[in-house]
Amino acid sequence: xxxxxxxxxxxxxxxxxxxxxxxxxxxxxxxxxxxxxxxxxxxxxxxxxxxxxxxxxxxxxxxxxxxxxxxxxxxxxxxxxxxxxxxxxxxxxxxxxxxxxxxxxxxxxxxxxxxxxxxxxxxxxxxxxxxxxxxxxxxxxxxxxxxxxxxxxxxxxxxxxxxxxxxxxxxxxxxxxxxxxxxxxxxxxxxxxxxxxxxxxxxxxxxxxxxxxxxxxxxxxxxxxxxxxxxxxxxxxxxxxxxxxxxxxxxxxxxxxxxxxxxxxxxxxxxxxxxxxxxxxxxxxxxxxxxxxxxxxxxxxxxxxxxxxxxxxxxxxxxxxxxxxxxxxxxxxxxxxxxxxxxxxxxxxxxxxxxxxxxxxxxxxxxxxxxxxxxxxxxxxxxxxxxxxxxxxxxxxxxxxxx
Amino acid sequence: xxxxxxxxxxxxxxxxxxxxxxxxxxxxxxxxxxxxxxxxxxxxxxxxxxxxxxxxxxxxxxxxxxxxxxxxxxxxxxxxxxxxxxxxxxxxxxxxxxxxxxxxxxxxxxxxxxxxxxxxxxxxxxxxxxxxxxxxxxxxxxxxxxxxxxxxxxxxxxxxxxxxxxxxxxxxxxxxxxxxxxxxxxxxxxxxxxxxxxxxxxxxxxxxxxxxxxxxxxxxxxxxxxxxxxxxxxxxxxxxxxxxxxxxxxxxxxxxxxxxxxxxxxxxxxxxxxxxxxxxxxxxxxxxxxxxxxxxxxxxxxxxxxxxxxxxxxxxxxxxxxxxxxxxxxxxxxxxxxxxxxxxxxxxxxxxxxxxxxxxxxxxxxxxxxxxxxxxxxxxxxxxxxxxxxxxxxxxxxxxxxx
Numbered sequence: 001x002x003x004x005x006x007x008x009x010x011x012x013x014x015x016x017x018x019x020x021x022x023x024x025x026x027x028x029x030x031x032x033x034x035x036x037x038x039x040x041x042x043x044x045x046x047x048x049x050x051x052x053x054x055x056x057x058x059x060x061x062x063x064x065x066x067x068x069x070x071x072x073x074x075x076x077x078x079x080x081x082x083x084x085x086x087x088x089x090x091x092x093x094x095x096x097x098x099x100x101x102x103x104x105x106x107x108x109x110x111x112x113x114x115x116x117x118x119x120x121x122x123x124x125x126x127x128x129x130x131x132x133x134x135x136x137x138x139x140x141x142x143x144x145x146x147x148x149x150x151x152x153x154x155x156x157x158x159x160x161x162x163x164x165x166x167x168x169x170x171x172x173x174x175x176x177x178x179x180x181x182x183x184x185x186x187x188x189x190x191x192x193x194x195x196x197x198x199x200x201x202x203x204x205x206x207x208x209x210x211x212x213x214x215x216x217x218x219x220x221x222x223x224x225x226x227x228x229x230x231x232x233x234x235x236x237x238x239x240x241x242x243x244x245x246x247x248x249x250x251x252x253x254x255x256x257x258x259x260x261x262x263x264x265x266x267x268x269x270x271x272x273x274x275x276x277x278x279x280x281x282x283x284x285x286x287x288x289x290x291x292x293x294x295x296x297x298x299x300x301x302x303x304x305x306x307x308x309x310x311x312x313x314x315x316x317x318x319x320x321x322x323x324x325x326x327x328x329x330x331x332x333x334x335x336x337x338x339x340x341x342x343x344x345x346x347x348x349x350x351x352x353x354x355x356x357x358x359x360x361x362x363x364x365x366x367x368x369x370x371x372x373x374x375x376x377x378x379x380x381x382x383x384x385x386x387x388x389x390x391x392x393x394x395x396x397x398x399x400x401x402x403x
Numbered sequence: 404x405x406x407x408x409x410x411x412x413x414x415x416x417x418x419x420x421x422x423x424x425x426x427x428x429x430x431x432x433x434x435x436x437x438x439x440x441x442x443x444x445x446x447x448x449x450x451x452x453x454x455x456x457x458x459x460x461x462x463x464x465x466x467x468x469x470x471x472x473x474x475x476x477x478x479x480x481x482x483x484x485x486x487x488x489x490x491x492x493x494x495x496x497x498x499x500x501x502x503x504x505x506x507x508x509x510x511x512x513x514x515x516x517x518x519x520x521x522x523x524x525x526x527x528x529x530x531x532x533x534x535x536x537x538x539x540x541x542x543x544x545x546x547x548x549x550x551x552x553x554x555x556x557x558x559x560x561x562x563x564x565x566x567x568x569x570x571x572x573x574x575x576x577x578x579x580x581x582x583x584x585x586x587x588x589x590x591x592x593x594x595x596x597x598x599x600x601x602x603x604x605x606x607x608x609x610x611x612x613x614x615x616x617x618x619x620x621x622x623x624x625x626x627x628x629x630x631x632x633x634x635x636x637x638x639x640x641x642x643x644x645x646x647x648x649x650x651x652x653x654x655x656x657x658x659x660x661x662x663x664x665x666x667x668x669x670x671x672x673x674x675x676x677x678x679x680x681x682x683x684x685x686x687x688x689x690x691x692x693x694x695x696x697x698x699x700x701x702x703x704x705x706x707x708x709x710x711x712x713x714x715x716x717x718x719x720x721x722x723x724x725x726x727x728x729x730x731x732x733x734x735x736x737x738x739x740x741x742x743x744x745x746x747x748x749x750x751x752x753x754x755x756x757x758x759x760x761x762x763x764x765x766x767x768x769x770x771x772x773x774x775x776x777x778x779x780x781x782x783x784x785x786x787x788x789x790x791x792x793x794x795x796x797x798x799x800x801x802x803x804x805x806x
Contacts, residue, residue: 014570039800043573053800066793072569074795079574096803163701166475167417170446171482175697194703269675290696294578298566300597301705301790387704390469392477397442397456400499 003098004036006322007053010135011044011106011113012079014072015149016303017311018135021105022075023068024315025133026056032323039099044078044106045113048090053097068312071298081109087116094121094128101129101322105315107136107147108353111330115348118328131318132330132348135311137297139186142354143346145335146186148314149297151307151381153180154190156296157234158382162194162389164290165201165232172230173286174221174278177202178271180296182238184357185209187296189370191234193378196389201232208238209358210367212247217274218281220368225284237270237291251277305383310341317343339380406501407439409725410456413538414447414509414516415482417475418552419706420714421538424508425478426471427718428536429459435726442502447481447509448516451493456500471715474701484512490519497524497531504532504725508718510539510550511756514733518751521731534721535733535751538714540700542589545757546749548738551717552700554710554784556583557593559699560637561785565597565792567693568604568635575633576689577624577681580605581674583699585641587760588612590699592773594637596781599792604635611641612761613770615650620677621684623771628687640673640694654680708786713744720746742783 008025010018022040029035040054041047054075059067067074082090094102094117104114111132121128134141137153157179168175179188185207192202203224206212224231239247251273271289278287314331321329329345330352336342362374411428413421425443432438443457444450457478462470470477485493497505497520507517514535524531537544540556560582571578582591588610595605606627609615627634642650654676674692681690717734724732732748733755739745765777 010573014573040795040797051802051805054795054797055800056795056797059795059797063793063796066791067795069790070569070792070794071566073573077573093804097800159703159705160698162703163474164697166473166703167697167701170413170417170476170480269672272672288697290698291694292698293693294567294570294691295563295693295695295698298570300562300565300569300792302562387472388469389473389703390466391473392443392457392459392462392470393466394443394457394459394462397458397500399454401496402454 002034003100004034005039005097005099006035006037006101006103007039007041007048007094007099008056008075008103009041009044009048009105010073010075010077011104011110012077012136014077014298015135015137016071016152016298017148017307018105019070019074020068020308020311021133021135021148021315023064024312025103025319026059026064028316028319032319034323039097040075043076044080045082045086045090046078046080047076048093049086051093071300082113082116084116087113088120091117091120091124095126100127101131103131103133103318103322105133105135107138108141108351108355111348112352114328114330115352118348129322130328130348131322132351133314133318134331134333137187138181138184140184140356141351142356143350144332145341146333146381148307148311150186151304152302153187153297154193154378155304155382155386156299156302157187157190157292158193159302159387160292160296161191161202161232161234166389168201168230168232171286173288174225174231174233174284176233176235176271176274176289178235178237178269178289178291180292181208181236183208183355185236186358188234188236189358189362189374190378192370192375193382194386194389197391199228202234203228203231204368205234205370206236206239206368207358207363208236208240209363211242212239213241214277218278221278222282225282235270235274248273304381305385306381314343321345405437406503407437408442408500408502409438409440409504409506410442410444410451410497410502411459411478411506412444412447412451412508413476413478413480414507414513415480415539417480417701418538418540419474419555419701420551420710421508422473422477423471423711423714424536424538424551424718426467427715428506428722429462429467431719431722435722437726442500443478446479447483448485448489448493448507449481449483450479451496452489454496474703485516485519487519490516491523494520494523494527498529503530504534506534506536506721506725508536508538510541511544511754511758514751515755517731517733518755521751532725533731533751534725535754536717536721537734537736540590541584541587543587543759544754545759546753547735548744549736549784551710551714553589554707555705556590556700557596557781558707558785558789559702559705560590560593560695561596562705562790563695563699564594564605564635564637569792571604571633571635574689576691577628577634577636577687579636579638579674579677579692581638581640581672581692581694583695584611584639586611586758588639589761591637591639592761592765592777593781595773595778596785597789597792600794602631605637606631606634607771608637608773609639609642609771610761610766611639611643612766614645615642616644617680621681624681625685628685638673638677651676707784708788709784717746724748
């Protein structure tokens with residue numbers, strides 16, 4: 001006899017739309033008579049290990065819609081990366097509760113966990129279906145055109161840089177914004193999305209897909225600043241030198257190592273280190289650095305409607321695949337035309353534990369900007385309600401005194 | 404014979420709605436047949452000094468509406484704080500161009516500039532009307548219930564903390580967000596605006612209106628963390644010790660000065676210094692600090708509709724006062740009931756160069772939170788479309804294995 005029990009978990013860094021996927025699963029599950037109980041694991045796989053479940057069956061539709069529109073992770077998340085022993089313990093708990101379907105919403109670590117748990121269940125002859133639902137602001141899942149959460153974070157980054165660039169026009173100088181993304185530069189690249197007028201920034205974009213060279217960076221900044229009297233720079237937190245060493249670590253020790261120069265960096269985060277470097281080496285007075293921090297992934301009220309819809313749909317599809325489909329797998333987003341998507345179910349092995357980085361065609365030849373192909377890729381993900389900037393078009397008045 | 408020329412300038416830090424005031428002035432000016440030319444000074448008073456003007460007369464209405472909805476300062480801004488000699492030079496330029504009305508949009512420094520220029524014109528017997536239009540995210544103009552720009556920045560801070568708090572629920576630890584405001588804590592205080600459920604953060608709010616005590620701070624954080632297993636803290640960049648020394652400076656030298664402890668701070672901005680302090684002294688592992696930076700004042704797409712409307716209206720009123728009113732002055736926002744506003748014209752001397760800080764009734768007894776009176780004050784400014792958070796209300800599932 002079937003228990004009719006399913007379990008949902010959320011893993012990794014919070015996003016603006018991960019709760020859409022949770023609610024997509026719950027609402028679709030309610031349409032299936034075979035499903036009698038919908039459990040949620042608190043704090044992801046750790047909640048499975050600790051047998052820490054909520055019974056979501058009785059949530060009202062209105063509250064679920066409210067939760068869906070709320071950022072972060074309503075069930076709680078975790079940074080745990082389960083090994084085989086951990087997954088075996090998880091499986092014991094799932095078996096004890098007679099869970100028949102396990103849905104894990106997360107990035108490539110989460111999909112790998114799903115893969116191991118599914119394998120353990122198969123070995124034990126326990127009929128568990130395990131579905132991975134994609135989620136990550138890093139946009140780094142292979143075989144996915146993009147991932148839920150990315151577009152909303154990209155909107156934040158795009159809107160932040162649009163504003164910071166206008167701020168930099170109003171009060172000139174150099175501005176550096178440091179964006180999340182250790183290995184994949186997709187989120188940093190989104191900084192370019194709101195550019196409209198010829199001299200709009202960011203004027204320079206540094207991605208982890210390219211090696212960072214401090215001297216070339218300084219030359220790049222100087223060239224832009226000489227031309228425009230200002231410069232706006234988007235930097236990924238994951239930029240590294242040719243040896244793969246993170247610039248955040250490298251620059252922090254620069255003042256000690258630099259015997260022939262007189263660079264004195266003040267310490268702190270990457271944005272401040274780069275700002276200090278520009279001040280010291282280029283003699284530019286007004287240099288400001290911001291680290292976008294947690295705000296970029298969890299800001300309440302900056303969401304792409306496309307991202308919301310797709311995050312909901314991957315949850316729905318996960319339950320459909322579990323109930324009607326061929327078994328375990330990873331729901332993917334694949335683009336059809338410009339712009340529609342399909343949600344195929346991929347084998348877990350195809351996605352699990354792998355990392356996508358930005359394709360070469362998305363990065364320009366000098367490695368300091370994105371290409372038109374990237375902007376065309378990104379645009380439909382952001383939604384049709386993106387705010388746009390406008391500037392005055394007024395002519396100058398002829399001088400009388402200072403001619 | 405009248406030249407029919409007016410001049411507009413923008414000063415100080417950019418805001419989300421300062422261009423609304425600019426467009427309010429332009430659109431109202433176009434309704435007056437006496438006004439024939441509308442000039443804009445590039446980069447504020449510096450543009451006056453340098454005779455660097457745009458002729459705004461021929462801007463289309465559609466582009467003006469686009470500019471009004473764009474953050475920062477469309478004419479450019481400046482940090483110059485003119486002294487008497489500077490103002491005298493400005494006045495010479497105004498006289499050469501036969502400017503009859505000078506509109507300066509800015510904070511208390513800008514109003515002081517307007518005051519001096521008006522006095523110089525009066526001394527010279529030149530019929531110049533000078534109007535100051537309020538603007539500052541710091542909300543620190545006296546005799547104003549609030550200032551244009553504050554509510555939109557407050558929304559950003561409120562929405563950022565709402566998201567950061569949910570993020571902190573999902574992946575627990577301590578979170579510190581550092582908010583702009585050297586002397587007035589209004590913007591930091593807005594961090595509390597989205598709290599809804601009993602344990603929602605920020606749990607601690609530190610304002611420049613109260614002296615900061617490092618030991619009490621650590622005890623406060625420990626108490627919240629012991630109770631909830633997490634803690635979200637809003638900190639004003641202007642917090643200082645009892646001697647008035649900024650904590651940002653004080654903590655930066657703490658590792659050197661601290662002979663009896665073993666605190667090792669990593670340097671950097673206030674958020675990182677406080678995070679390092681908590682890690683070192685309280686032994687809490689996951690401590691994260693964000694500095695909201697420029698994003699909070701110029702983010703594209705986070706605007707209070709009330710703020711937009713009022714910023715437009717103070718521009719309109721400025722022109723009305725200049726054309727029909729008693730002469731020079733500062734347009735103010737005064738609250739009528741809950742919630743409507745009036746826009747009286749105050750004498751420039753009443754506002755110029757003075758700084759408002761948070762009233763005692765807005766800060767709680769321990770100095771670590773705002774009062775209900777503050778939340779009631781703030782709420783109508785944010786607009787009726789504020790996003791709201793929602794949480795699951797699901798019951799726990801009984802354990803089977805780990806009983």
